[in-house]
Amino acid sequence: MSPAPTPSHTVGPFFGYALPFTGGADVAPPHHPDTLTLRGRVLDGDGQPVPDAIVETWQPAPDGSRTGAPGSMRRDAVTGRVVGRHGADFTGFGRVATDADGHWLVRTLPPGGVPYVCVAVFARGLLHHLYTRAYLVDDPDDALLAALPPRRRATLLARPEPGTPRVHRFDVRLQGAGETVFLEFP
Amino acid sequence: MTALPPDLTQSAIDTEIAKAQAAAHAGDHPPRDFPPYRGSALRHPTHPLIPVRDPEAVELTGPAFGVTDVTDLDRDLTRHHAGEPLGERITVTGRVLDRRGRPVRGQLVEIWQANASGRYAHQRDQHPAPLDPNFTGFGRCLTDDEGRYSFTTIRPGAYPWRNHTNAWRPAHIHFSLFGEAFTQRLVTQMYFPGDPLLPLDPILQSVTDPAARDRLVAAYDHGLSVPEWSLGYRWDIVLDGPAATWAENEEDDR
Ligand SMILES: [Fe+2]
Numbered sequence: 143m144s145p146a147p148t149p150s151h152t153v154g155p156f157f158g159y160a161l162p163f164t165g166g167a168d169v170a171p172p173h174h175p176d177t178l179t180l181r182g183r184v185l186d187g188d189g190q191p192v193p194d195a196i197v198e199t200w201q202p203a204p205d206g207s208r209t210g211a212p213g214s215m216r217r218d219a220v221t222g223r224v225v226g227r228h229g230a231d232f233t234g235f236g237r238v239a240t241d242a243d244g245h246w247l248v249r250t251l252p253p254g255g256v257p258y259v260c261v262a263v264f265a266r267g268l269l270h271h272l273y274t275r276a277y278l279v280d281d282p283d284d285a286l287l288a289a290l291p292p293r294r295r296a297t298l299l300a301r302p303e304p305g306t307p308r309v310h311r312f313d314v315r316l317q318g319a320g321e322t323v324f325l326e327f328p
Numbered sequence: 329m330t331a332l333p334p335d336l337t338q339s340a341i342d343t344e345i346a347k348a349q350a351a352a353h354a355g356d357h358p359p360r361d362f363p364p365y366r367g368s369a370l371r372h373p374t375h376p377l378i379p380v381r382d383p384e385a386v387e388l389t390g391p392a393f394g395v396t397d398v399t400d401l402d403r404d405l406t407r408h409h410a411g412e413p414l415g416e417r418i419t420v421t422g423r424v425l426d427r428r429g430r431p432v433r434g435q436l437v438e439i440w441q442a443n444a445s446g447r448y449a450h451q452r453d454q455h456p457a458p459l460d461p462n463f464t465g466f467g468r469c470l471t472d473d474e475g476r477y478s479f480t481t482i483r484p485g486a487y488p489w490r491n492h493t494n495a496w497r498p499a500h501i502h503f504s505l506f507g508e509a510f511t512q513r514l515v516t517q518m519y520f521p522g523d524p525l526l527p528l529d530p531i532l533q534s535v536t537d538p539a540a541r542d543r544l545v546a547a548y549d550h551g552l553s554v555p556e557w558s559l560g561y562r563w564d565i566v567l568d569g570p571a572a573t574w575a576e577n578e579e580d581d582r
Contacts, residue, residue: 145427146356146539147357147427147566147567148356148544148568149356149358149516150514150515151358151502151544153515155450155452157440159449159466160438161438161504187371188370190370192371200390208572209389210389210390210391212392212393212395212396214391215397215398216396216397217399219399222399253386256386260510262510265371266371267367267372268360268371268372269359269360269368269372269531270357270358270360271513273387273511289378317370317374318374321375322373323378324375324377325379326379327380327385327387327569328381
């Protein structure tokens, strides 16, 4: 007999001294030539910025490995402070709070074997987090993209910004016009 | 600060809660659209979620954490400053299982909470209750081989919020958990047994199934209390969601 799941709750407004950590946005090693920036805003049903959201990303390493690696929140043994990743292992995990303008940003490396980065969004007002995907490439063979009508499919495409091909834009619209496609994993 | 509508009383919210609960489908998780929780109005999607059944989905794997991510002190929130925090010292412990009942091993558990007066160490919390210079209210630990976690902290206070007139959150501890897959991610809140605010809280009541709500309330466990030191609470957690390591021929028995 399976145990019944523990219900989800909102992350609330006051996670800011707890969940974000130093280097949470720096999934790529410093100065890595393949670094790409994934950035965007979280917007509500009125198109207003959501300043109290937290965005997490998860992805394979560039070689396609999906095991991740410990050390995203690596600690200084003397002070206990988070000093960030050492850069030799690719942890695959990013976490960043939105700013007052609803903006977030992670610097990462291209995921190996898939065209997307997994995204989870938590926010005050959101009783259960939401999953989506930031597709860095509009892959015609991708089953999820292929199953969506064009206007919805477009919400999953993290397009390079004009003139900056290594900066991909991925806005998350929680509700309303251009509402992002959100996923469930039954 | 904008004034709340004068008729937005607790009893008006109670009526809304009863109506929303009657209309909701029973489920383990709250509906994202729960009108009595005003903050949800503009922050829930209106399109149905798209189910992903691809066994190769990256979300069926997840990030790893280890001894470099956590220090031994992190689990004791009463030892993060030079002095002892004010309040009732408690230990909170339990097991983390996946929905097949297997222990979730070596995974990260994070908690955060208000201090004993009901105030968060966050500049946007303007509740005129005292900050405690000896309490920040954030802890981390890794689950052990049986899936156990354990924290020492102080019992948080209830605090007011502006969902409606005279709205108070019951005392709670925020929890964030990782399983072996990103699909098993859980952020939730743990409550204390016997709290008279539980039936009044639109956030707890957003879980529309009473049995599911009960799973968010810890049990006082006298065996966990440490003589002349702390009171013990037990709270077990079950993560929802599938994982890649579940063999394909094993039918999900939910
Ligand atoms: Fe809270």
